Amino acid sequence: MSSKPVNSHPLDAAQTGGRPATRYSTVARLLTEEIEAGRYQVGEKIPTEAELQQRFDVSRHTVREALRDLKSQGLILARAGVGTVVRARAPRTRFMQGIGGLQELIQFVEATRMRVLHKRRLIVDQALAERLTLMKAGQQWHEASVLRFLPNEPTPVASMNIYVRPEHSDVLDFIDTAGLPVFSLIERRHGVRISEVSQQIVAVLVEREYAHLLKARVDSPALEITRQYTDAQDRLVMAAIGLHPSDRFSHNTKFRIQSPEDKES
Amino acid sequence: MSSKPVNSHPLDAAQTGGRPATRYSTVARLLTEEIEAGRYQVGEKIPTEAELQQRFDVSRHTVREALRDLKSQGLILARAGVGTVVRARAPRTRFMQGIGGLQELIQFVEATRMRVLHKRRLIVDQALAERLTLMKAGQQWHEASVLRFLPNEPTPVASMNIYVRPEHSDVLDFIDTAGLPVFSLIERRHGVRISEVSQQIVAVLVEREYAHLLKARVDSPALEITRQYTDAQDRLVMAAIGLHPSDRFSHNTKFRIQSPEDKES
DNA sequence: GATTATTTGTTCGTATGTATT
DNA sequence: CAATACATACGAACAAATAAT
Numbered sequence: 001m002s003s004k005p006v007n008s009h010p011l012d013a014a015q016t017g018g019r020p021a022t023r024y025s026t027v028a029r030l031l032t033e034e035i036e037a038g039r040y041q042v043g044e045k046i047p048t049e050a051e052l053q054q055r056f057d058v059s060r061h062t063v064r065e066a067l068r069d070l071k072s073q074g075l076i077l078a079r080a081g082v083g084t085v086v087r088a089r090a091p092r093t094r095f096m097q098g099i100g101g102l103q104e105l106i107q108f109v110e111a112t113r114m115r116v117l118h119k120r121r122l123i124v125d126q127a128l129a130e131r132l133t134l135m136k137a138g139q140q141w142h143e144a145s146v147l148r149f150l151p152n153e154p155t156p157v158a159s160m161n162i163y164v165r166p167e168h169s170d171v172l173d174f175i176d177t178a179g180l181p182v183f184s185l186i187e188r189r190h191g192v193r194i195s196e197v198s199q200q201i202v203a204v205l206v207e208r209e210y211a212h213l214l215k216a217r218v219d220s221p222a223l224e225i226t227r228q229y230t231d232a233q234d235r236l237v238m239a240a241i242g243l244h245p246s247d248r249f250s251h252n253t254k255f256r257i258q259s260p261e262d263k264e265s
Numbered sequence: 266m267s268s269k270p271v272n273s274h275p276l277d278a279a280q281t282g283g284r285p286a287t288r289y290s291t292v293a294r295l296l297t298e299e300i301e302a303g304r305y306q307v308g309e310k311i312p313t314e315a316e317l318q319q320r321f322d323v324s325r326h327t328v329r330e331a332l333r334d335l336k337s338q339g340l341i342l343a344r345a346g347v348g349t350v351v352r353a354r355a356p357r358t359r360f361m362q363g364i365g366g367l368q369e370l371i372q373f374v375e376a377t378r379m380r381v382l383h384k385r386r387l388i389v390d391q392a393l394a395e396r397l398t399l400m401k402a403g404q405q406w407h408e409a410s411v412l413r414f415l416p417n418e419p420t421p422v423a424s425m426n427i428y429v430r431p432e433h434s435d436v437l438d439f440i441d442t443a444g445l446p447v448f449s450l451i452e453r454r455h456g457v458r459i460s461e462v463s464q465q466i467v468a469v470l471v472e473r474e475y476a477h478l479l480k481a482r483v484d485s486p487a488l489e490i491t492r493q494y495t496d497a498q499d500r501l502v503m504a505a506i507g508l509h510p511s512d513r514f515s516h517n518t519k520f521r522i523q524s525p526e527d528k529e530s
Numbered sequence: 531g532a533t534t535a536t537t538t539g540t541t542c543g544t545a546t547g548t549a550t551t
Numbered sequence: 552c553a554a555t556a557c558a559t560a561c562g563a564a565c566a567a568a569t570a571a572t
Protein backbone atom coordinates (compact mmCIF):
# COMPACT_ATOMS: atom_id res chain seq x y z
CA MET A 1 0.00 0.00 0.00
CA SER A 2 2.26 2.44 -0.77
CA SER A 3 2.56 5.57 0.72
CA LYS A 4 -0.14 7.89 0.92
CA PRO A 5 0.22 10.94 -1.13
CA VAL A 6 -0.91 12.29 2.09
CA ASN A 7 -2.85 15.31 1.36
CA SER A 8 -4.52 15.61 -1.91
CA HIS A 9 -8.05 16.31 -1.08
CA PRO A 10 -10.30 17.83 -3.71
CA LEU A 11 -11.54 20.44 -1.28
CA ASP A 12 -8.06 21.58 -0.47
CA ALA A 13 -7.59 23.46 -3.71
CA ALA A 14 -5.69 26.63 -3.25
CA GLN A 15 -7.67 29.77 -3.44
CA THR A 16 -6.98 33.21 -4.78
CA GLY A 17 -5.58 35.07 -1.82
CA GLY A 18 -5.12 34.87 1.86
CA ARG A 19 -4.67 31.65 3.69
CA PRO A 20 -6.04 28.31 2.65
CA ALA A 21 -9.67 27.68 3.38
CA THR A 22 -10.63 24.94 5.78
CA ARG A 23 -12.58 21.97 4.55
CA TYR A 24 -15.66 22.66 6.62
CA SER A 25 -15.79 26.26 5.46
CA THR A 26 -15.54 25.10 1.87
CA VAL A 27 -18.37 22.64 2.41
CA ALA A 28 -20.38 25.39 4.07
CA ARG A 29 -19.79 27.73 1.18
CA LEU A 30 -20.78 25.15 -1.40
CA LEU A 31 -23.97 24.27 0.44
CA THR A 32 -24.82 27.92 0.93
CA GLU A 33 -24.38 28.56 -2.77
CA GLU A 34 -26.59 25.62 -3.65
CA ILE A 35 -29.32 26.81 -1.36
CA GLU A 36 -29.02 30.27 -2.77
CA ALA A 37 -29.13 28.91 -6.29
CA GLY A 38 -32.31 27.06 -5.49
CA ARG A 39 -31.03 23.53 -5.77
CA TYR A 40 -32.57 22.90 -2.38
CA GLN A 41 -35.84 24.74 -2.00
CA VAL A 42 -37.09 26.27 1.19
CA GLY A 43 -38.91 23.65 3.23
CA GLU A 44 -37.14 20.87 1.42
CA LYS A 45 -34.72 18.49 3.09
CA ILE A 46 -31.05 18.59 2.26
CA PRO A 47 -29.08 15.33 2.13
CA THR A 48 -28.34 13.62 5.41
CA GLU A 49 -25.05 14.03 7.15
CA ALA A 50 -23.98 10.58 6.00
CA GLU A 51 -24.75 11.44 2.39
CA LEU A 52 -22.90 14.73 2.56
CA GLN A 53 -20.01 12.92 4.17
CA GLN A 54 -19.80 10.62 1.16
CA ARG A 55 -20.36 13.31 -1.39
CA PHE A 56 -17.58 15.56 -0.15
CA ASP A 57 -15.42 12.72 1.10
CA VAL A 58 -14.91 14.23 4.52
CA SER A 59 -15.58 13.06 8.03
CA ARG A 60 -18.91 13.47 9.66
CA HIS A 61 -17.43 15.95 12.06
CA THR A 62 -16.43 18.18 9.19
CA VAL A 63 -19.91 17.98 7.73
CA ARG A 64 -21.37 18.93 11.08
CA GLU A 65 -19.05 21.90 11.41
CA ALA A 66 -20.28 23.11 8.05
CA LEU A 67 -23.91 22.56 8.96
CA ARG A 68 -23.39 24.35 12.24
CA ASP A 69 -22.35 27.36 10.26
CA LEU A 70 -25.49 27.30 8.16
CA LYS A 71 -27.59 26.81 11.27
CA SER A 72 -26.07 29.82 12.91
CA GLN A 73 -27.04 31.85 9.89
CA GLY A 74 -30.59 30.59 10.09
CA LEU A 75 -30.36 28.95 6.69
CA ILE A 76 -31.24 25.46 7.84
CA LEU A 77 -32.99 23.77 10.70
CA ALA A 78 -31.94 20.33 11.88
CA ARG A 79 -34.14 18.02 13.88
CA ALA A 80 -33.12 14.68 15.26
CA GLY A 81 -34.95 11.81 13.70
CA VAL A 82 -36.24 13.91 10.84
CA GLY A 83 -33.49 15.55 8.90
CA THR A 84 -32.33 18.99 7.96
CA VAL A 85 -34.61 21.33 6.09
CA VAL A 86 -33.91 24.61 4.37
CA ARG A 87 -35.37 27.49 6.29
CA ALA A 88 -34.41 30.44 4.16
CA ARG A 89 -32.79 30.98 0.86
CA ALA A 90 -30.59 33.84 1.93
CA PRO A 91 -29.14 34.56 5.33
CA ARG A 92 -31.74 36.63 7.07
CA THR A 93 -30.86 39.88 8.65
CA ARG A 94 -29.29 38.89 11.82
CA PHE A 95 -30.13 40.21 15.13
CA MET A 96 -27.97 42.60 16.95
CA GLN A 97 -27.33 42.98 20.54
CA GLY A 98 -25.86 46.15 21.82
CA ILE A 99 -23.19 45.70 24.38
CA GLY A 100 -21.99 48.73 26.15
CA GLY A 101 -25.00 50.79 25.17
CA LEU A 102 -27.10 51.36 28.19
CA GLN A 103 -24.55 49.80 30.44
CA GLU A 104 -21.97 52.23 29.29
CA LEU A 105 -24.42 55.01 29.94
CA ILE A 106 -24.83 53.83 33.50
CA GLN A 107 -21.11 53.58 33.97
CA PHE A 108 -20.75 57.05 32.54
CA VAL A 109 -23.20 58.33 35.08
CA GLU A 110 -21.51 56.53 37.92
CA ALA A 111 -18.10 57.79 36.90
CA THR A 112 -19.10 61.42 36.76
CA ARG A 113 -20.47 63.86 39.26
CA MET A 114 -23.20 66.28 38.50
CA ARG A 115 -23.81 69.87 39.42
CA VAL A 116 -27.33 71.14 39.15
CA LEU A 117 -27.47 74.65 37.78
CA HIS A 118 -31.17 75.22 38.11
CA LYS A 119 -34.56 73.57 38.07
CA ARG A 120 -37.84 74.93 36.82
CA ARG A 121 -41.32 74.06 35.74
CA LEU A 122 -42.01 74.68 32.10
CA ILE A 123 -44.75 74.54 29.53
CA VAL A 124 -43.59 72.80 26.37
CA ASP A 125 -43.41 75.18 23.43
CA GLN A 126 -43.27 74.43 19.77
CA ALA A 127 -39.48 74.47 19.55
CA LEU A 128 -38.99 71.92 22.30
CA ALA A 129 -41.77 69.71 20.95
CA GLU A 130 -39.91 69.53 17.68
CA ARG A 131 -36.77 68.29 19.31
CA LEU A 132 -38.49 65.96 21.74
CA THR A 133 -41.00 64.45 19.38
CA LEU A 134 -42.86 62.56 22.06
CA MET A 135 -43.73 65.76 23.93
CA LYS A 136 -46.64 67.90 22.87
CA ALA A 137 -46.78 71.64 23.05
CA GLY A 138 -48.71 72.83 26.08
CA GLN A 139 -47.73 69.94 28.34
CA GLN A 140 -46.17 70.66 31.66
CA TRP A 141 -42.76 69.18 32.50
CA HIS A 142 -39.98 69.82 34.98
CA GLU A 143 -36.55 70.67 33.72
CA ALA A 144 -33.16 70.46 35.39
CA SER A 145 -30.05 71.94 33.83
CA VAL A 146 -26.90 70.20 34.94
CA LEU A 147 -23.21 69.99 34.21
CA ARG A 148 -21.28 66.74 34.28
CA PHE A 149 -17.71 66.57 35.54
CA LEU A 150 -15.15 63.86 35.62
CA PRO A 151 -13.73 63.38 39.09
CA ASN A 152 -11.02 65.92 39.86
CA GLU A 153 -11.51 67.72 36.59
CA PRO A 154 -12.45 71.37 36.53
CA THR A 155 -13.89 71.41 33.00
CA PRO A 156 -17.26 69.77 32.49
CA VAL A 157 -17.59 67.01 29.93
CA ALA A 158 -21.19 67.76 29.16
CA SER A 159 -24.11 70.00 29.74
CA MET A 160 -27.51 68.35 30.01
CA ASN A 161 -31.11 69.35 30.19
CA ILE A 162 -33.22 66.73 31.88
CA TYR A 163 -36.99 66.57 31.66
CA VAL A 164 -39.29 64.64 33.97
CA ARG A 165 -43.02 64.58 34.56
CA PRO A 166 -44.39 66.84 37.32
CA GLU A 167 -45.39 63.85 39.44
CA HIS A 168 -41.78 62.61 39.36
CA SER A 169 -40.12 65.95 39.93
CA ASP A 170 -38.87 64.96 43.37
CA VAL A 171 -36.14 62.86 41.78
CA LEU A 172 -34.47 66.05 40.61
CA ASP A 173 -33.46 66.67 44.21
CA PHE A 174 -31.37 63.52 44.24
CA ILE A 175 -29.66 63.46 40.92
CA ASP A 176 -26.49 65.06 42.17
CA THR A 177 -26.07 62.75 45.13
CA ALA A 178 -27.49 59.43 44.07
CA GLY A 179 -24.85 58.46 41.54
CA LEU A 180 -27.54 56.77 39.54
CA PRO A 181 -29.01 57.59 36.18
CA VAL A 182 -32.17 59.63 36.46
CA PHE A 183 -34.26 56.98 34.78
CA SER A 184 -33.13 54.49 37.41
CA LEU A 185 -34.21 56.89 40.13
CA ILE A 186 -37.64 57.24 38.60
CA GLU A 187 -37.97 53.50 38.29
CA ARG A 188 -37.02 52.98 41.91
CA ARG A 189 -39.00 55.72 43.54
CA HIS A 190 -42.13 55.59 41.44
CA GLY A 191 -42.40 52.04 40.28
CA VAL A 192 -42.25 52.96 36.62
CA ARG A 193 -40.63 50.58 34.17
CA ILE A 194 -38.75 52.00 31.24
CA SER A 195 -39.19 49.75 28.26
CA GLU A 196 -37.63 51.66 25.41
CA VAL A 197 -35.03 54.32 24.87
CA SER A 198 -34.71 56.14 21.61
CA GLN A 199 -31.63 58.14 20.98
CA GLN A 200 -30.73 60.73 18.41
CA ILE A 201 -27.25 62.03 17.78
CA VAL A 202 -26.48 65.11 15.74
CA ALA A 203 -23.40 67.24 15.30
CA VAL A 204 -23.77 70.87 16.29
CA LEU A 205 -21.63 73.89 16.99
CA VAL A 206 -21.25 75.16 20.52
CA GLU A 207 -23.17 78.39 20.99
CA ARG A 208 -22.02 81.29 23.04
CA GLU A 209 -24.00 80.61 26.18
CA TYR A 210 -22.98 76.97 26.31
CA ALA A 211 -19.40 77.79 25.40
CA HIS A 212 -19.19 79.77 28.58
CA LEU A 213 -20.75 77.03 30.70
CA LEU A 214 -18.64 74.27 29.22
CA LYS A 215 -15.48 76.32 28.92
CA ALA A 216 -15.36 75.39 25.25
CA ARG A 217 -14.70 77.51 22.21
CA VAL A 218 -17.60 79.08 20.40
CA ASP A 219 -18.38 77.22 17.17
CA SER A 220 -16.33 74.20 18.15
CA PRO A 221 -17.98 70.89 17.24
CA ALA A 222 -20.06 68.95 19.75
CA LEU A 223 -22.40 66.00 19.87
CA GLU A 224 -25.97 66.72 20.81
CA ILE A 225 -27.47 63.54 22.18
CA THR A 226 -31.19 63.41 22.73
CA ARG A 227 -32.72 60.49 24.59
CA GLN A 228 -36.37 59.79 25.19
CA TYR A 229 -37.38 57.11 27.68
CA THR A 230 -40.77 55.49 27.31
CA ASP A 231 -42.70 52.89 29.27
CA ALA A 232 -44.51 49.83 27.96
CA GLN A 233 -47.51 51.98 27.04
CA ASP A 234 -45.28 54.20 24.94
CA ARG A 235 -45.71 57.11 27.31
CA LEU A 236 -42.76 59.43 27.57
CA VAL A 237 -41.39 59.12 31.08
CA MET A 238 -38.24 61.12 30.80
CA ALA A 239 -36.11 62.92 28.29
CA ALA A 240 -32.64 64.41 28.20
CA ILE A 241 -30.68 66.57 25.82
CA GLY A 242 -26.94 66.48 26.28
CA LEU A 243 -24.26 68.62 24.69
CA HIS A 244 -20.83 66.99 24.57
CA PRO A 245 -17.88 68.95 23.19
CA SER A 246 -16.07 66.63 20.83
CA ASP A 247 -12.65 67.05 22.37
CA ARG A 248 -13.93 65.48 25.57
CA PHE A 249 -16.42 62.91 24.47
CA SER A 250 -17.05 60.41 21.73
CA HIS A 251 -19.94 58.04 21.53
CA ASN A 252 -18.95 54.39 21.31
CA THR A 253 -21.18 51.45 20.76
CA LYS A 254 -20.43 47.84 20.17
CA PHE A 255 -22.86 45.54 18.48
CA ARG A 256 -22.63 41.84 18.72
CA ILE A 257 -24.27 39.86 16.01
CA GLN A 258 -26.08 36.97 17.47
CA SER A 259 -26.75 33.64 15.91
CA PRO A 260 -30.43 32.81 15.60
CA GLU A 261 -30.10 29.55 17.46
CA ASP A 262 -27.88 30.15 20.38
CA LYS A 263 -28.90 27.97 23.19
CA GLU A 264 -29.05 29.27 26.63
CA SER A 265 -28.78 27.73 30.00
CA MET B 266 -15.04 -6.23 25.48
CA SER B 267 -16.52 -6.46 28.62
CA SER B 268 -19.05 -4.42 29.94
CA LYS B 269 -18.69 -0.93 30.69
CA PRO B 270 -19.60 0.65 33.90
CA VAL B 271 -21.95 2.64 31.92
CA ASN B 272 -22.60 6.06 33.07
CA SER B 273 -21.72 7.55 36.32
CA HIS B 274 -20.24 10.86 35.60
CA PRO B 275 -20.21 13.62 38.20
CA LEU B 276 -21.54 16.13 35.72
CA ASP B 277 -24.50 13.96 34.93
CA ALA B 278 -26.27 14.71 38.17
CA ALA B 279 -29.99 15.05 37.73
CA GLN B 280 -31.26 18.54 37.79
CA THR B 281 -34.42 20.11 39.06
CA GLY B 282 -36.71 20.02 36.09
CA GLY B 283 -36.83 19.47 32.43
CA ARG B 284 -34.57 17.14 30.60
CA PRO B 285 -31.12 16.22 31.74
CA ALA B 286 -28.45 18.75 31.00
CA THR B 287 -25.69 17.83 28.61
CA ARG B 288 -22.15 17.74 29.87
CA TYR B 289 -20.91 20.56 27.73
CA SER B 290 -23.77 22.82 28.76
CA THR B 291 -23.01 22.09 32.39
CA VAL B 292 -19.37 22.97 31.84
CA ALA B 293 -20.44 26.12 30.04
CA ARG B 294 -22.72 27.10 32.90
CA LEU B 295 -20.06 26.55 35.51
CA LEU B 296 -17.49 28.56 33.60
CA THR B 297 -19.96 31.35 32.99
CA GLU B 298 -20.77 31.51 36.67
CA GLU B 299 -17.12 31.63 37.59
CA ILE B 300 -16.45 34.45 35.20
CA GLU B 301 -19.41 36.31 36.52
CA ALA B 302 -18.30 35.73 40.09
CA GLY B 303 -14.95 37.23 39.24
CA ARG B 304 -12.84 34.12 39.67
CA TYR B 305 -11.43 34.89 36.25
CA GLN B 306 -11.06 38.60 35.74
CA VAL B 307 -11.55 40.38 32.46
CA GLY B 308 -8.34 40.25 30.46
CA GLU B 309 -7.11 37.29 32.42
CA LYS B 310 -6.56 33.87 30.89
CA ILE B 311 -8.77 30.99 31.81
CA PRO B 312 -7.24 27.50 32.11
CA THR B 313 -6.20 25.77 28.92
CA GLU B 314 -8.44 23.24 27.28
CA ALA B 315 -6.25 20.46 28.58
CA GLU B 316 -6.57 21.72 32.12
CA LEU B 317 -10.31 22.10 31.89
CA GLN B 318 -10.47 18.63 30.43
CA GLN B 319 -8.76 17.27 33.51
CA ARG B 320 -10.66 19.37 35.95
CA PHE B 321 -14.09 18.35 34.69
CA ASP B 322 -13.00 14.91 33.61
CA VAL B 323 -14.47 15.22 30.15
CA SER B 324 -13.06 14.95 26.66
CA ARG B 325 -11.49 17.84 24.88
CA HIS B 326 -14.42 17.86 22.51
CA THR B 327 -16.81 18.53 25.37
CA VAL B 328 -14.64 21.32 26.68
CA ARG B 329 -14.52 22.90 23.25
CA GLU B 330 -18.29 22.71 22.87
CA ALA B 331 -18.62 24.55 26.16
CA LEU B 332 -16.06 27.16 25.16
CA ARG B 333 -17.77 27.60 21.84
CA ASP B 334 -20.85 28.57 23.74
CA LEU B 335 -19.04 31.22 25.72
CA LYS B 336 -17.37 32.50 22.58
CA SER B 337 -20.67 32.96 20.85
CA GLN B 338 -21.79 35.11 23.74
CA GLY B 339 -18.70 37.22 23.52
CA LEU B 340 -17.57 36.20 26.99
CA ILE B 341 -14.21 34.85 25.98
CA LEU B 342 -11.77 35.15 23.13
CA ALA B 343 -9.50 32.26 22.14
CA ARG B 344 -6.32 32.66 20.16
CA ALA B 345 -4.15 29.83 18.93
CA GLY B 346 -0.77 29.81 20.53
CA VAL B 347 -1.80 32.13 23.31
CA GLY B 348 -4.79 30.90 25.22
CA THR B 349 -8.27 32.01 26.07
CA VAL B 350 -8.93 35.30 27.81
CA VAL B 351 -12.03 36.68 29.44
CA ARG B 352 -13.48 39.48 27.43
CA ALA B 353 -16.53 40.48 29.42
CA ARG B 354 -17.92 39.59 32.75
CA ALA B 355 -21.58 39.51 32.04
CA PRO B 356 -23.77 38.05 29.39
CA ARG B 357 -26.73 38.68 31.61
CA THR B 358 -26.71 42.31 30.69
CA ARG B 359 -28.84 40.99 27.99
CA PHE B 360 -31.59 43.35 28.87
CA MET B 361 -31.06 45.51 25.92
CA GLN B 362 -31.65 44.91 22.30
CA GLY B 363 -30.85 47.35 19.64
CA ILE B 364 -33.72 47.65 17.25
CA GLY B 365 -32.91 49.55 14.17
CA GLY B 366 -29.20 49.33 14.68
CA LEU B 367 -27.98 47.31 11.78
CA GLN B 368 -31.35 47.12 10.15
CA GLU B 369 -31.44 50.82 9.83
CA LEU B 370 -27.96 50.78 8.42
CA ILE B 371 -28.97 48.29 5.78
CA GLN B 372 -32.02 50.30 4.89
CA PHE B 373 -29.83 53.33 4.64
CA VAL B 374 -27.60 51.52 2.22
CA GLU B 375 -30.47 50.21 0.17
CA ALA B 376 -32.09 53.59 0.01
CA THR B 377 -29.02 55.37 -1.24
CA ARG B 378 -26.85 55.01 -4.27
CA MET B 379 -23.14 55.18 -4.22
CA ARG B 380 -20.57 56.73 -6.46
CA VAL B 381 -17.05 55.46 -6.22
CA LEU B 382 -14.53 58.25 -6.52
CA HIS B 383 -11.42 56.15 -6.49
CA LYS B 384 -9.87 52.98 -5.20
CA ARG B 385 -6.32 52.33 -4.16
CA ARG B 386 -4.06 50.05 -2.26
CA LEU B 387 -2.50 51.57 0.81
CA ILE B 388 -0.07 50.84 3.58
CA VAL B 389 -1.49 51.79 6.95
CA ASP B 390 0.38 54.70 8.48
CA GLN B 391 0.43 55.87 12.05
CA ALA B 392 -2.36 58.38 11.60
CA LEU B 393 -4.81 55.85 10.19
CA ALA B 394 -3.86 53.26 12.78
CA GLU B 395 -4.82 55.72 15.48
CA ARG B 396 -8.26 56.21 14.07
CA LEU B 397 -8.84 52.58 13.22
CA THR B 398 -7.47 51.03 16.36
CA LEU B 399 -7.70 47.49 15.07
CA MET B 400 -5.36 48.19 12.18
CA LYS B 401 -1.65 48.16 12.64
CA ALA B 402 0.77 50.45 10.90
CA GLY B 403 2.45 48.72 7.97
CA GLN B 404 -0.48 46.50 7.08
CA GLN B 405 -1.77 46.54 3.57
CA TRP B 406 -5.42 47.37 2.94
CA HIS B 407 -7.56 48.45 0.02
CA GLU B 408 -9.41 51.71 0.24
CA ALA B 409 -12.40 52.98 -1.68
CA SER B 410 -13.58 56.57 -1.43
CA VAL B 411 -17.26 56.93 -2.16
CA LEU B 412 -20.08 59.42 -2.01
CA ARG B 413 -23.60 58.50 -1.00
CA PHE B 414 -26.64 60.09 -2.59
CA LEU B 415 -30.32 59.91 -1.91
CA PRO B 416 -32.26 59.00 -5.03
CA ASN B 417 -32.87 62.02 -7.24
CA GLU B 418 -30.82 64.29 -5.06
CA PRO B 419 -27.81 66.10 -6.41
CA THR B 420 -26.11 66.73 -3.06
CA PRO B 421 -24.47 63.77 -1.36
CA VAL B 422 -25.51 62.84 2.16
CA ALA B 423 -22.19 61.41 3.11
CA SER B 424 -18.64 60.78 2.08
CA MET B 425 -17.13 57.49 3.09
CA ASN B 426 -13.78 55.79 3.08
CA ILE B 427 -14.12 52.04 3.05
CA TYR B 428 -11.30 49.66 3.92
CA VAL B 429 -11.15 45.98 3.05
CA ARG B 430 -8.47 43.35 3.16
CA PRO B 431 -6.46 42.74 -0.03
CA GLU B 432 -7.94 39.27 -0.47
CA HIS B 433 -11.43 40.77 -0.43
CA SER B 434 -10.71 43.72 -2.64
CA ASP B 435 -12.88 42.38 -5.46
CA VAL B 436 -16.00 43.44 -3.58
CA LEU B 437 -15.06 47.05 -4.20
CA ASP B 438 -16.04 46.53 -7.82
CA PHE B 439 -19.61 45.80 -6.82
CA ILE B 440 -20.38 48.28 -4.11
CA ASP B 441 -21.99 50.77 -6.44
CA THR B 442 -24.24 48.26 -8.13
CA ALA B 443 -25.05 45.63 -5.55
CA GLY B 444 -27.27 47.73 -3.31
CA LEU B 445 -25.94 45.84 -0.37
CA PRO B 446 -23.73 46.90 2.49
CA VAL B 447 -20.11 46.13 1.86
CA PHE B 448 -19.86 43.81 4.84
CA SER B 449 -22.73 41.75 3.41
CA LEU B 450 -20.87 41.47 0.14
CA ILE B 451 -17.78 40.23 1.90
CA GLU B 452 -19.79 37.72 3.87
CA ARG B 453 -21.44 36.36 0.74
CA ARG B 454 -18.50 36.26 -1.57
CA HIS B 455 -15.84 35.15 0.85
CA GLY B 456 -17.63 33.15 3.47
CA VAL B 457 -16.58 35.42 6.29
CA ARG B 458 -18.88 35.97 9.22
CA ILE B 459 -18.98 39.32 10.89
CA SER B 460 -19.57 38.88 14.57
CA GLU B 461 -19.13 42.30 16.02
CA VAL B 462 -19.29 45.89 14.93
CA SER B 463 -17.84 48.66 17.01
CA GLN B 464 -18.85 52.15 16.21
CA GLN B 465 -17.50 55.49 17.25
CA ILE B 466 -19.24 58.77 16.69
CA VAL B 467 -17.58 62.12 17.05
CA ALA B 468 -18.53 65.61 16.03
CA VAL B 469 -16.16 67.34 13.64
CA LEU B 470 -16.01 70.34 11.37
CA VAL B 471 -16.09 69.90 7.62
CA GLU B 472 -12.69 70.59 6.11
CA ARG B 473 -12.10 72.32 2.85
CA GLU B 474 -11.52 69.30 0.66
CA TYR B 475 -14.59 67.52 1.95
CA ALA B 476 -16.65 70.66 1.84
CA HIS B 477 -16.12 70.72 -1.87
CA LEU B 478 -16.98 67.07 -2.34
CA LEU B 479 -20.07 67.21 -0.16
CA LYS B 480 -21.16 70.66 -1.26
CA ALA B 481 -21.23 71.69 2.36
CA ARG B 482 -19.93 74.80 4.06
CA VAL B 483 -16.43 74.77 5.45
CA ASP B 484 -16.44 74.45 9.23
CA SER B 485 -20.05 73.35 9.36
CA PRO B 486 -20.72 70.55 11.86
CA ALA B 487 -20.75 66.92 10.79
CA LEU B 488 -20.83 63.47 12.33
CA GLU B 489 -17.80 61.33 11.75
CA ILE B 490 -18.87 57.73 12.15
CA THR B 491 -16.18 55.08 12.31
CA ARG B 492 -17.17 51.46 12.16
CA GLN B 493 -14.91 48.45 12.51
CA TYR B 494 -16.26 45.02 11.62
CA THR B 495 -14.63 42.00 13.20
CA ASP B 496 -15.10 38.27 12.96
CA ALA B 497 -15.34 35.77 15.79
CA GLN B 498 -11.56 35.73 16.21
CA ASP B 499 -11.55 39.49 16.61
CA ARG B 500 -9.82 39.98 13.31
CA LEU B 501 -10.67 43.20 11.57
CA VAL B 502 -12.50 42.32 8.36
CA MET B 503 -13.61 45.73 7.24
CA ALA B 504 -13.67 49.32 8.35
CA ALA B 505 -15.37 52.49 7.23
CA ILE B 506 -15.11 56.14 8.11
CA GLY B 507 -18.10 58.23 7.14
CA LEU B 508 -18.54 61.96 7.21
CA HIS B 509 -22.16 63.08 7.48
CA PRO B 510 -22.97 66.79 7.40
CA SER B 511 -25.41 67.40 10.18
CA ASP B 512 -28.02 69.17 8.12
CA ARG B 513 -28.56 65.97 6.13
CA PHE B 514 -28.06 63.21 8.61
CA SER B 515 -28.71 62.31 12.22
CA HIS B 516 -27.97 59.05 13.89
CA ASN B 517 -30.95 57.36 15.49
CA THR B 518 -31.03 54.28 17.62
CA LYS B 519 -33.77 52.65 19.59
CA PHE B 520 -33.12 50.36 22.49
CA ARG B 521 -35.67 48.02 23.90
CA ILE B 522 -35.29 46.90 27.43
CA GLN B 523 -36.20 43.30 27.77
CA SER B 524 -38.21 41.79 30.56
CA PRO B 525 -36.18 39.28 32.54
CA GLU B 526 -38.37 36.46 31.40
CA ASP B 527 -39.23 36.31 27.76
CA LYS B 528 -39.30 32.57 27.54
CA GLU B 529 -40.57 30.74 24.58
CA SER B 530 -41.15 27.11 23.76
C1' DG C 531 16.79 34.73 13.18
C1' DA C 532 15.85 29.90 14.03
C1' DT C 533 14.10 26.36 17.09
C1' DT C 534 11.19 24.59 20.42
C1' DA C 535 7.33 24.29 23.49
C1' DT C 536 2.64 25.59 24.27
C1' DT C 537 -2.12 26.34 23.00
C1' DT C 538 -5.90 26.54 20.09
C1' DG C 539 -7.82 25.02 15.37
C1' DT C 540 -8.96 21.38 12.19
C1' DT C 541 -9.76 16.70 10.89
C1' DC C 542 -10.15 12.04 11.20
C1' DG C 543 -12.41 7.75 13.57
C1' DT C 544 -15.81 5.52 16.62
C1' DA C 545 -19.58 4.75 19.80
C1' DT C 546 -23.72 5.76 22.05
C1' DG C 547 -27.90 8.66 23.15
C1' DT C 548 -32.29 10.75 21.77
C1' DA C 549 -36.06 12.09 18.87
C1' DT C 550 -38.98 10.87 15.12
C1' DT C 551 -41.12 8.03 11.83
C1' DC D 552 -40.28 -2.53 18.11
C1' DA D 553 -37.17 -1.22 14.45
C1' DA D 554 -35.01 1.94 11.31
C1' DT D 555 -33.44 6.54 10.50
C1' DA D 556 -31.17 10.92 11.43
C1' DC D 557 -29.30 14.23 14.24
C1' DA D 558 -26.93 15.11 19.10
C1' DT D 559 -23.51 14.15 22.33
C1' DA D 560 -19.26 12.21 23.70
C1' DC D 561 -15.04 9.64 23.77
C1' DG D 562 -10.12 9.24 21.58
C1' DA D 563 -6.23 10.53 18.54
C1' DA D 564 -3.35 13.13 15.46
C1' DC D 565 -1.59 16.93 12.99
C1' DA D 566 -1.67 21.96 11.57
C1' DA D 567 -1.27 26.78 12.60
C1' DA D 568 -0.32 30.59 15.56
C1' DT D 569 2.23 32.36 19.10
C1' DA D 570 5.62 32.98 22.81
C1' DA D 571 9.86 31.82 24.83
C1' DT D 572 14.53 30.07 24.40
